[in-house]
Amino acid sequence: MNVYDLPNKSGHFGPYGGVFVAETLISALDELREQYVHYRSDPDFQDEFAYELKHYVGRPSPIYHAKRWSAHLGGAQILLKREDLNHTGAHKVNNTIGQALLARRMGKNRVIAETGAGQHGVATATVAARYGMECVVYMGAEDVRRQATNVYRMKLLGAEVIPVESGSRTLKDALNEAMRDWVTHVEDTFYIIGTVAGPHPYPMMVRDFQTVIGKEAKTQMEETFGRQPDVLIACVGGGSNAIGLFYPYIDNENVRMVGVEAAGKGLDTNQHAATLMKGKPGVLHGNRTYLIQDENGQIIETHSISAGLDYPGVGPEHAWLKDIHRAEYVGITDEEALEAFHALCRFEGIMPALESSHALAYAAKFAPTLAQDQLLLVNLSGRGDKDMATVAEMSGLSL
Amino acid sequence: MSRIAKTFALLQSNRKKALIPFITAGDPDPALTVDLMHCLVNAGSDIIELGVPFSDPMADGPTIQRSSERALKHRVGLTTVLEMVAEFRKKNEQTPVVLMGYANPVEAMGYEHFVLKAKDAGVDGVLTVDYPPEECEEWVKYLEQYGIDTIFLLSPTTAQSRIQQVAKLAKGYIYYVSLKGVTGAAHLDLKNVESMLEKLRAAIAIPIGVGFGIRDSETASAVAQLADAVVIGSRIIEEIEHSPQSEIVKNVGNLVADMRKAIDNKCS
Numbered sequence: 001m002n003v004y005d006l007p008n009k010s011g012h013f014g015p016y017g018g019v020f021v022a023e024t025l026i027s028a029l030d031e032l033r034e035q036y037v038h039y040r041s042d043p044d045f046q047d048e049f050a051y052e053l054k055h056y057v058g059r060p061s062p063i064y065h066a067k068r069w070s071a072h073l074g075g076a077q078i079l080l081k082r083e084d085l086n087h088t089g090a091h092k093v094n095n096t097i098g099q100a101l102l103a104r105r106m107g108k109n110r111v112i113a114e115t116g117a118g119q120h121g122v123a124t125a126t127v128a129a130r131y132g133m134e135c136v137v138y139m140g141a142e143d144v145r146r147q148a149t150n151v152y153r154m155k156l157l158g159a160e161v162i163p164v165e166s167g168s169r170t171l172k173d174a175l176n177e178a179m180r181d182w183v184t185h186v187e188d189t190f191y192i193i194g195t196v197a198g199p200h201p202y203p204m205m206v207r208d209f210q211t212v213i214g215k216e217a218k219t220q221m222e223e224t225f226g227r228q229p230d231v232l233i234a235c236v237g238g239g240s241n242a243i244g245l246f247y248p249y250i251d252n253e254n255v256r257m258v259g260v261e262a263a264g265k266g267l268d269t270n271q272h273a274a275t276l277m278k279g280k281p282g283v284l285h286g287n288r289t290y291l292i293q294d295e296n297g298q299i300i301e302t303h304s305i306s307a308g309l310d311y312p313g314v315g316p317e318h319a320w321l322k323d324i325h326r327a328e329y330v331g332i333t334d335e336e337a338l339e340a341f342h343a344l345c346r347f348e349g350i351m352p353a354l355e356s357s358h359a360l361a362y363a364a365k366f367a368p369t370l371a372q373d374q375l376l377l378v379n380l381s382g383r384g385d386k387d388m389a390t391v392a393e394m395s396g397l398s399l
Numbered sequence: 400m401s402r403i404a405k406t407f408a409l410l411q412s413n414r415k416k417a418l419i420p421f422i423t424a425g426d427p428d429p430a431l432t433v434d435l436m437h438c439l440v441n442a443g444s445d446i447i448e449l450g451v452p453f454s455d456p457m458a459d460g461p462t463i464q465r466s467s468e469r470a471l472k473h474r475v476g477l478t479t480v481l482e483m484v485a486e487f488r489k490k491n492e493q494t495p496v497v498l499m500g501y502a503n504p505v506e507a508m509g510y511e512h513f514v515l516k517a518k519d520a521g522v523d524g525v526l527t528v529d530y531p532p533e534e535c536e537e538w539v540k541y542l543e544q545y546g547i548d549t550i551f552l553l554s555p556t557t558a559q560s561r562i563q564q565v566a567k568l569a570k571g572y573i574y575y576v577s578l579k580g581v582t583g584a585a586h587l588d589l590k591n592v593e594s595m596l597e598k599l600r601a602a603i604a605i606p607i608g609v610g611f612g613i614r615d616s617e618t619a620s621a622v623a624q625l626a627d628a629v630v631i632g633s634r635i636i637e638e639i640e641h642s643p644q645s646e647i648v649k650n651v652g653n654l655v656a657d658m659r660k661a662i663d664n665k666c667s
Contacts, residue, residue, distance in 0.1 A: 010533060020502055020529045022458035024576055027556035166464050167454060176457045183458070184580035186556075283502040283529060284455060296476030297507030298454040 004250040006320065011200020011287075014323060016316035019199045020283045025179070028186045033201045035106050040208065045101065052097050053212060056130065057087045059094075060216045063224060063377070069347035075367040076374035079229065080350070081217055083241065083381045090353065090382030091213060091241045092123035096192055098209030100127040103190035110134040110189045114178040116143055116171035117307030118150025119382065120194030125159035135159040138177045140170040143307065150386065168301045171311055175285055195238025196315030199286030203315050210244025217377060218248055229377035231256040231366070235358040236329065237273065237309035239318045241381035246327060256328070258366075259318060260358045262304030263331030273302035275314040276322050276329040289316040305334035305390065306354035308382075336361040338394055341384060353382035354390065402495040402523045403548050403571040406445050407606045407627065416623040416662055417572075418443060419608055420655055421499065421632035423450035423466035424483055425475030427639060427647070433486045434648055435639075440494050442652045443659030448526070448630065451480050451500030458528050460580070462633040465640065477504040477513070481520040488521035497524035497550055497571070510538060514545040524548035524571045532561075532568050539568055552576050555595055562602045572606040572628060575599065580611075587612035593625050616661030623662040631658060 006013045011033075019029060039045040053059040061082045070078045083091040096113075103111055111133050115121030121137040128135030137154055141163040144151055154161050167173035175198075182191040196203045196210075221228050232249060234242035236259040249255045264272035272278065279290040284299060292300050292312040304310040321327040332340075337354055340361035344352050352360055356379070363378045370376075384391070392399050400408070410417055420439050424432050436447055452470035456463060477500075484496050498517070505513050505527065517525070525547055530538060532551065539549050548571030553562060555578065565573070575595070577587050592609060599607055609622050610630025622629050635651060642650040 018534050019531060020534055021531065022528045022554075022576075023531060023552040023557060024458065024554045024580070026531055026554075026561070027558060030558070166461065167468070172455060176455055179457050180460070180580075280507075282506045285457070286529070291503070293503065293507060295507065296474075296478070297504035298452075298471065298476065299503070300454075 006317065007200060007204050011204065013317045013320035015281070016289050016319040017200055017203055017287050019286065020288060021199050021286045024183050025199070028182065029199055029201070036102060036201050036205050039102055039105060045105065049098055049101055052101070053094065057093055057097065058085065059212065060220070061085050063217060063220045066348050069343060070367065072347055073364055073367045075372065076230070076370035076376050077372065078363050078367055079375060079377045080380040081213060081245065081377060083213060083379060084350070084352065084356070084383035088123050088126050089385065090119050090123070091210060091244060092120050092194060093126065094212055094244070095194065095206050095209040095240060096120070096123040096127045099190065099192040099205070100131050100133065103133070103192070104131060106190065108188055108190040110136070110185065111192050112136045112138065112178050112181050112189055113192045113194060114138050114171065114174040115194065116140070116174070116310060117386065118143070118147045118154065119308060119386070121154050121159070121161070122150055122157070124192050124194070125154040125157035128159060129157045136181065137161050138164050138174040138181070140168070140174050141165050142169040143171065143174070147307070170301070172285070172299060195240040196243050196317060197238045197285055197287060197289070197313055203287065203317055206240055207243045207247055207317065210240050211247045213241065213244035213379065214246065214248035217245060221377070225375060228252060228255055229375040231258060231374070231376045232379070233258045233260060233359045233363050233376060234379035235260045235309060235355050235381060236276070236314060236318060237262070237311045237355065238313070239315035241379050243315060243317055245379045246321070250326060257321070257326065258362060259327055259329045260362045261329055261331050262306060262309035262358060263333045264303040264305070266333055267331050271303035272331065273304045273310050273312070274331045275312060276318060277331050281319070284313050287316045289319045290314055305337060305394070306358065306387070308353070308355040309358065330362055332358040332361045338391065340364055341391060350380070351384035352380055353384045354387045356381045357384070401546060401548055401571065402493070403446065406495055407572070410445060416626070417445040417606070417608065417628035418655070418659055418662055419446045419448055419628050419630045420444050420635050421448040421450060421630060422635060422639070423452055423463065423470050424480040425452055425470030425473050426466040426636070427469045427644065429470070429473050429475050429479060429483070431647060432483050435651060436487045437490065438648045438652045439655055440491060442655035444494070444655060446495045446497060446628070448497045448499045448632070449480065449484065451477055451498055451504055453501040453504060456501065460633065462636050462640070466636045477508055481516050481522070484522055485520040495523040496521065497526060498522055499526040500528065502527050502529045510541045514541045514547060517547060518545045522547060524550045526550035526552070526574060528552065532564050543570070550574055553599065555591060559598070562599060566603045569603070569605060572608050573599065573603055574630060575607055575609045575626070576611045577609050578612050587618055587622070589621055589625070592622065596625050616657050619658045620661040620664060629658070629662055
């Protein structure tokens with residue numbers, strides 16, 4: 001049996017990952033890597049992390065059998081890993097707790113974060129409040145305008161939100177700006193990255209904190225269904241909820257893994273965020289991975305109905321899992337995602353995040369092609385309350 | 400001997416320090432870049448660092464970011480930048496040109512394709528900001544094969560073991576980033592620069608330039624007493640930004656000439 005054990009010491013997943021940063025950031029990343037590797041195997045750290053996940057986040061999150069929707073679709077059984085029931089309403093908080101606990105142990109009392117739609121920003125502001133830390137969140141000026149509620153939410157939690165006016169004024173520029181802040185205030189500041197991207201050790205560290213999803217699922221599947229699922233399905237923007245579910249299953253070769261990217265207005269248009277399907281390998285934000293770029297190697301703006309998937313890169317481990325054919329990556333359009341959003345509301349009384357709706361939409365396409373005894377486990381990575389205005393607008397209404 | 404090595408050898412025999420200005424290719428208009436390069440030389444520059452615009456300049460402060468954005472509005476990419484260097488070379492055979500930028504544009508072009516075209520155009524050195532020594536073994540090999548110098552950054556936080564690692568790979572000169580943070584930040588601490596340069600000299604045989612935070616002629620002359628070269632970037636970009644288009648070349652020329660004077664006075 002092959003045992004998957006990546007990244008290697010230098011942070012590489014095959015040709016992907018690594019540490020592609022200016023010299024000015026190297027010592028900060030060295031320190032972070034050393035400290036994380038130390039605490040990763042420290043029982044006290046792991047105990048505190050587990051305690052917080054249980055008592056603050058409300059884990060374990062259940063696996064719910066969507067029977068009525070499955071019956072309607074008429075094929076495989078759809079099971080939902082309910083990350084939407086976590087405190088703050090998404091999987092993001094698993095990671096921000098882990099990194100905040102590490103920041104505390106490293107004696108850094110100021111945390112910074114980048115955010116797109118604001119979900120990771122809210123999760124960071126939440127844990128900063130919980131642990132009494134100063135918190136600064138960088139958010140593209142364009143996103144600040146579009147996501148006023150989340151901006152207010154972060155402010156209520158005590159965070160300072162700084163609008164980023166450079167570049168395309170979206171998530172990727174917020175990430176650039178957070179890196180600049182970090183390099184300038186490295187002594188007292190910890191940078192909490194929200195996804196499995198960035199330079200090593202971030203892709204590994206964020207993955208480790210998110211694997212609680214897949215580890216729980218393994219136990220719960222055995223307990224409730226007496227076996228593991230046939231297929232795992234999760235949406236992929238940067239890819240943290242997907243890797244959190246996939247990683248503990250990588251060596252279970254009978255379990256298929258499908259990552260669902262945002263095909264936006266269609267894969268044959270230039271308005272999508274399907275990085276693995278349509279991008280080319282390159283270097284951005286500290287790692288080598290697939291990127292949406294033009295012929296000059298400039299990063300281009302992406303489009304998705306869901307802000308959380310609207311990113312021109314993708315975690316380097318997904319790039320590797322794609323190349324070695326361990327995971328498959330598919331695209332779901334805005335329209336298909338929206339349809340799945342409505343279906344889950346009507347059939348199950350669950351309002352999914354638009355990000356997660358991409359995974360649901362693929363399950364809805366795939367399930368009818370399979371026998372009724374097949375089990376599809378979909379990561380319901382977040383709840384959809386934040387998306388109501390977008391959904392209403394798409395349906396021609398204003399709230 | 401490379402053009403960069405020749406330049407430093409000549410400066411040394413004249414007991415002078417190198418002045419290295421940075422401009423972003425295509426900022427504010429591609430039609431101006433080659434004129435600006437000649438103007439930098441006429442004002443007393445020894446080496447030109449020419450920035451390759453990139454959509455996500457993570458290590459740069461707001462001033463250089465804006466210069467990159469202005470250039471990208473004209474769709475100036477690596478191919479155009481190489482054409483500009485070739486154009487400059489038609490009238491200037493002596494002044495070394497160093498391309499400074501990020502990894503992704505060269506990855507998109509491909510290493511082999513890039514080095515062939517860069518050699519042809521007359522590029523002397525390349526500084527790829529987000530290629531630390533650990534990640535660019537193959538890249539350095541390609542550049543070496545074509546006699547293009549690989550310039551590396553060192554910073555106040557660089558550990559001793561890495562200084563030695565960089566010393567082995569670096570060609571042309573070392574660019575010492577004089578403070579923590581991004582380009583264009585203020586407050587250069589001369590005392591720190593002095594003590595760090597001592598450490599660097601113990602391990603590094605090639606010339607050492609100092610940049611980041613050099614905003615006026617006093618600082619430039621003080622740095623010139625310590626280092627082999629003075630790199631000035633954001634201050635020049637600001638001059639470009641604040642000048643009407645018709646005055647840019649003249650104003651940048653005056654600024655650089657002042658810096659030249661300051662550097663020479665203090666080390667004669």
